[in-house]
Amino acid sequence: MKLIRYEAPQSAEVQALFVRTFSDSEWPAEGELVGGLVRQLMADTDPRDLLGFVAMEKGLIVGSLFFSRLRFDTPVEAFLLSPVAVQPDYQGQGIGQCLIRFGLDRLKERGVMRVFTYGDPAFYSRVGFRPISEETAPAPFRLSQPEGWLGQSLDGHEITALAGVPGCVTAFDDPAYW
Ligand SMILES: CC(C)(COP(=O)(O)OP(=O)(O)OC[C@H]1O[C@@H](n2cnc3c(N)ncnc32)[C@H](O)[C@@H]1OP(=O)(O)O)[C@@H](O)C(=O)NCCC(=O)NCCS
Incomplete structure (x- = not known):
């Protein structure tokens, strides 16, 4: 398996991967929703605010994930991990x-200090995420499942209170995702 940075010519294959994976794991409408989110992330996000990675097997993309910037009032480099599909x-x-660890290592190399995600703690705790309160690090929108708000530090310092509600990239600027 080869792990590499996502590049624009892969966009159609990456979108198809998310549609298929989420249709299979949930239902077709969820596949379309996440596929649309990924399309918008790839098309509308400033490249400085987005990092995508893919896992390749025999020339095919079999996994992918995206990190997009979160802007807090505090001067901290922070990214959101979402979505991920295999x-x-x-x-x-x-x-x-493997893909998540690989992406986290690349973010660390770039000096990113905090990474957040919103998902199943049982899975994401395997790759270093811990539950985080909204008092410590608010999410961009009111969370329907606050227990799924997770974070980790990449710079060795504990996550201390981050001021203000963070701004997210346009693709995530919709309460439906939160
Ligand atoms: C979640 C996902 C990315 C994990 O990828 P993967 O390559 O299957 O994961 P790994 O092989 O590294 O790890 C598998 C382990 O994680 C567990 N796991 C997978 N999804 C999980 C979930 N949602 N909650 C809890 N555990 C989960 C598996 O049970 C397995 O556990 P085991 O090793 O004890 O058997 C993949 O299953 C997927 O694409 N699922 C559908 C889309 C999705 O839910 N994405 C995440 C939300 S954005």
Whole structure:
């Protein structure tokens, strides 16, 4: 398996991966919703605010994830990990965790200090995320499942209170995702 940075010519294949994976794991409407989110992330985000990665197997993209910038009032480099998908036939082989660790290492190299995500703590705790209160680090919108708000520090310092509600990139600027 090869792990690399996402590049624009891969956009159609990456979008198809998210549609298929989320249609399979949830239902078709969810596949379309996440596929639309990923399309907008890739098309409308300033490249300085987005990092995507893909896992390749025999020339095909079998996994992908995106990190997009969160802007707090505090001067801290922070990104949101979302979404992540591994093609159904390839799940359960460690690709998801490898891809996330690989992406986190690249962010660390760039000096990113904090990463947040919104998902299942049982899965994301395997790759270093811990539950985080909205008092410590507010989310961009009111969370329907606050127990899914997770964070980790990449610079070795504990996550201390971050001021203000953060701004997210346009693709996530919709309460439906939160
Ligand atoms: C979640 C996902 C990315 C994990 O990728 P993966 O390559 O299958 O994960 P890994 O092989 O590295 O790890 C698998 C382990 O995580 C567990 N796991 C997978 N999804 C999980 C979830 N939603 N909650 C809890 N545990 C989960 C598996 O049970 C497995 O546990 P085991 O090792 O004890 O058997 C992949 O299953 C996927 O694309 N799912 C559908 C889309 C999705 O839910 N994305 C995440 C939300 S954005």
